[in-house]
Amino acid sequence: MAHVHNIEIIWDELMDAFTSVQSDRVYFLDRHTGEVFFVPSNLEDEEFWRQIETNRDRFLEIPSFDYGMERQLMKGFIGAIEDTGLKELLGGSITGMKPYGKISDILSFFPEERDRLVEMKDEFLASRVKTWLTANNLFAETEAMRILRI
Structure with missing residues (x-):
């Protein structure tokens, strides 16, 4: 059975990672600290990539928005x-x-349609993040919160 502990993840940083279209970056979530960070996708540090691979349970790659x-x-x-x-x-x-x-x-x-598109994008991204969090056994304490807890 996995050890459960609470950490804080900054929602805006997580959303920024999920909405990034920069193909030259790979984003990760550190499940121990809650930190969202990125590295260049062409990083040639074999030790870094080995650590990421070895610690798959700790470092989750955040899927890109294509x-x-x-x-x-x-x-x-x-x-x-x-x-x-x-x-x-x-x-x-x-x-x-x-x-x-x-x-x-x-x-x-067409400001009303522009606002509707922004709302639609926000809903799509929130759903995508929620699905990813659920798939990785990460749960939000409440939907109204902007801080997620593991």
Whole structure:
């Protein structure tokens, strides 16, 4: 039976790691200290990688947020838009058709939709983090808290 102890994990740091799209970094959570840290993905320190491998129960690699997830989220968002003109603009933007602009630029003219996208992203990421925490036997004390406990 595993020894259970409480540690604090700073929610914002964990969310930053989960939302990072920087492919040159690998993020980890230290289950003993609650620290979220990253190292360059091309780090050539064999001792470091051996320690990470040897201590898999302690150091959990935090999954990256990739382009495919972003596209999936955006397709769901665009599919739920009722305004056909806006839906067409955003659909053209996501497929890279010209002369459409960036989605963030288009949504700057539609503040309610922009807010809905932000809320949708937040919900998606919170669900993703919660699923990861559960899969790794890490539990939040309450959802309202911004500090997680192990």
